[in-house]
Amino acid sequence: MKPPSIFRWMMISEWRAHIMQIAVALIAIAIGVAMAFSIHLINSAAFNEFSAASKSLSGQSDLQVRGRKAFLDEALYPLLAKHSSIALANPVLELDVAVPGKQQGRNDHKLKIIGIDPFRAAQISPDLLGVPEEGETLDRIASDTIFLSPAAMEWLQVEQGDALQLQAGLQAITLRVAGGLVRARAGQRIAVMDIGAVQWRFGQIGQLSRIELKLKDGINHAAFKTRLAKELGESYWVMEAADQEARIANMSRAYRINLNMLALVALFTGTFLVFSTQALSVIRRRQQFALLRVLGFTRQQLLRQIIAEGGFLGIMGSVLGLGLGYAVAAVAIRFLGGDLGTNFFPGVKPGIFFDPWDAVIFFAIGLSVTLLGSIAPALEAVRARPALALRSGAEDAVMAKLSSPWFAVICLSLALLFTQLPPIFELPVFGYLAIALLLIGGITLMPRFAAWTFASLLNRLHHERIGAVFTLALARLANAPNQAAIALGGILASFSLMVAMAIMVTSFRVSIDAWLGQVLPADLYVRAAAIGDQGGFQSDAQNAIIALPGFDRVDFFRTQQLTLDINRPDVTLFARPVDKEDPRNTLPLTDDVIAPGSLPEEVMPVWVSEAMVDLYGYRVGEKVVLPIGAVPSEFLVAGVWRDYGRQFGAIQMQLTDYQRLTGDLSVNNVALWLQAGTSSDTVVASLRQLPFGAALEISRSSDMRALSFEIFDRSFAVTYLLEIVAVVIGLLGVAASFSAQILARAKEFGMLRHIGVMRRQILVMLTAEGGLLTALGVVLGFVLGWGISLILVFIVNPQSFHWTMQLHLPWGWLLAIAVIMLISAALTALFFGRKAVSVQVIRAVREDW
């Protein structure tokens, strides 16, 4: 018979005989690939759409000029328009405007309004030109008209000709919907107005967001960009389209990569499952392979046979996974949106795009991990000496090499080393590698750990006291740990990752809870619908609030956006009253702070978030220059504070310093401490009675905390889902492994039945084996998970999101998961143990039937 026929013969017969194990491995690979592929599709779709939508707003400009603050003075515009190298300068004012009646307190209640000069925009960004009614072309430059994209019209439930009310600070503004933006992207919620009208109606006279430039033919873009940047000085950024793309990519990169890593966890667990399926198959077929070797099968043929079987499994699983992944992505994006409910990509409605190259890459990943899971068992099979392998009774020695401690020690040492290494391109690459190595090292140690634990237990407990059944169960676990450990690989991987995630999420949640207590100390928070860079409350409004009765204390806050690096998202500046005696009373400071009282009088202090330290290299005690006020000023970094709200950086400074530098007395937010015995309802009612009361957004701190946790939990919902998928795959692995082992142990059960072991005793023995093994897996999984959580909390999170947190262990939750795992594994063993007490096992001991 030709080798290809033998290959088919052996594979088909093996798969037919063990259809359940093969199906489980196939499902594991398919789910793993599906999760990874769907997350990638969703992320790509959302990111590409968000990026395309952002680019569509910039038109076909060669360069853009922006200020270091959110807005720049329009006086720059005529200078650029007259520049000898510039063909066209297009001023743009972009504002996010609150829509009354839409959901408050989240990012999705604002409408992006783009103010353009229609005559210039026609040449540089024609997609932004509104389409008015026939004969009403002048609507494009009218002061009371607005053009809406189809998605915005649908969201606002208005049509051409309707009136639209918007909120600007404390004022309500009514505009007429003059037409649509027919070339806006699907789902893109934007509006366009004449730039002069936007400046006037929204109180932004003299302000621009950016100036888009079209250069004259023959001008070298890069050289001109450098020259212009030098001409304009440090107050401005000159950027290209690529810079804008990098900026957009930076905004969501950490989120996307972390989600992708989580998705790969399911695939990683699947790899262990393939390994256990293949390893158990090799153990089961040891004599079969030995016979083939005796009959003339070469080592290479055997190696090819086992790897090809794994390869087929990988091909089928990966193809299934790609289809499933595409379907999951399509459903998820339809019902949860492109950011899976986390609001990371607001205002876009992405559609799934099937990129054949992406599919090929994920197919290759699925196939590779399957082959990876097959290599070790295949090598073990070809190493076996046929004469020895033909004898039964040494099955556990088959995988003995895998339990070599050196491999585990090397993995664990490397993991330890990697935890000390810095991020690469601001990504915790070594952190993730350390997690993978910790898992692999820990799982590789499992057989030795199992042997040591159960042998110790067996030695301590006297045979007579624990009886034959538990002696049998313990002896098997102590003396045949390799097979047991193989069965546990998948469950150990998924359980430890679940423990790690539970610890990380709890640590994060508890830290946020404490942080919110510090950043939301007041009873009520009031804000006006902010517009652009302006504070909503002018001095008269502030005085009117202070004059109201019932307050113990009133603090005003001014927030502003600063662009410190054009490749990064903006930094948020908070100007507020900070306790001079001890800033800890105001800010959630870390230990990295100048001691109270040691701050020199003559300097202006700023307290920076942890992200500023990571991203901009700010250090406590260092002097920094910030573009606050007419000219940049020098500040002293007086401390570092935790900020879980902004991963791209935030700075706090004294409100008095801000007002002195800028002359801007307006504020955005008001924090109100109520007098003892004053009801918040009474205060809210009196605030509403102010002339501008209807325009106020009033929130109780308890509501803001609840909202924060709602957003937090929604953000981690996908995480939980992926973890559950990984655990289910792990449990499937236990089911498949138990099933396979029970088949392989038919003769053992047959002999036991002969010598007087009852059916229920065999079931008890199997349940005890499953339970004890899982208990050990839970203990080791907890230790591994705890180790991984340390990496997540102290390395991955700070390197990805630039915030630190305190470690908190959710004991109740961990205990619940452990009990569920124990019960599931014991029941799985019991369920598959039924085969072990069938009549067939009695016959299995007969050689000449």
Added chain:
Amino acid sequence: MLELRNITKGYAENRKVLINLSYTLNAGEYVAIMGESGVGKSTLLNLIAGLDSPDSGEIRINGAAISSMQDDAATQLRREQFGFIFQAFHVLPHLTLAQNIALPLLLNGIATDCVNQMLEQVGLHGRGHHFPRQLSGGELQRVAIARALIHRPRLVLADEPTGNLDPDTAHEILQLIRREIKANGATGIIVTHSHMAAATADRVLHLTKNGLHPAQPGHNL
């Protein structure tokens, strides 16, 4: 000791393996059962051990009808009064020799002090801590014999105990089985195709479709 009364057993309507089989075996006897492949030797052992039920007829062990017992009762009887020796040894690879031999004692709740003595009896003195993979075929069968006799069973069933062994080792093992069965005062049944094995028994029976009959001297199977 063992009474077979009109035993009939089949696996399909037209495939009766044993038909109306009757025989009585006295305590302390050691008999060999020979017969062609497929004639029902192993089926007969299964029925005697209470691992399978006859379609009709009755099997009594010391007066107790094992053939009509519930599974638990039959298992209990087997545990206390039976010893088994298999062709393929069937020792548990993950237990040491001492643990393998001690299994019946543990199942019966008896102290395991006598294991070392039994190891010495079967020629494996000092090897109780070894694992089965460290043993030869002959040594493995010695372990199986020790396990079969450690709890002093009344009836020892051996199914082709030397089928996997070379002639010299087979001879040694057969002598050991006989010696130990006799030393323990047990009744023994050895199922075999081997004349050499059969010759170690007190009597040789021939199983045919017509029942169990004493083998004729010089009968060639």
